[in-house]
Amino acid sequence: xxxxxxxxxxxxxxxxxxxxxxxxxxxxxxxxxxxxxxxxxxxxxxxxxxxxxxxxxxxxxxxxxxxxxxxxxxxxxxxxxxxxxxxxxxxxxxxxxxxxxxxxxxxxxxxxxxxxxxxxxxxxxxxx
Numbered sequence: 001x002x003x004x005x006x007x008x009x010x011x012x013x014x015x016x017x018x019x020x021x022x023x024x025x026x027x028x029x030x031x032x033x034x035x036x037x038x039x040x041x042x043x044x045x046x047x048x049x050x051x052x053x054x055x056x057x058x059x060x061x062x063x064x065x066x067x068x069x070x071x072x073x074x075x076x077x078x079x080x081x082x083x084x085x086x087x088x089x090x091x092x093x094x095x096x097x098x099x100x101x102x103x104x105x106x107x108x109x110x111x112x113x114x115x116x117x118x119x120x121x122x123x124x125x126x127x128x
Contacts, residue, residue: 005054006030007066008046016115017044021051055082055091055102059111067091070114079113 006021008030020031022043028051033042052067059065060074065082071093072079080093082102091102 005064006051007054008048008052009050011045011047017046021053057102057107060108061111063112065107065112066115069112071110072113073109074111075109080110 004020005018007016007018008028009015010017017030017032019033022029022031027045028048029043029045030051031041031043033039052069055065055067057065059071065071067082067084069082070079071082078095078097080095083092083094084090085092085101088101092099093102
């Protein structure tokens, strides 16, 4: 079974945290513990605009890639931003020269150079 993983920057100290996405009337958070019948969940409040989903791939160095990360080609230094595309229902690499589905590009030639946050007021998709 595929696990959905998110990250966001904590409100109190700006550090990235990783886990499940949580949203209610009080705010947005990242669930950083397993939910069990005998233990309460630990949910850290995060800045909503910083929440991004793990895309299921890693870069050339083994770093996890998240939505809105900036990737750089190791030889050409061309940069791309990882964006969700509703038309193809998948992630794309958007660059100055081209936009292409992420599955058509060799991720083994790219590295994460900048961890980015979502555009203002953008909410992550709810996993099905």
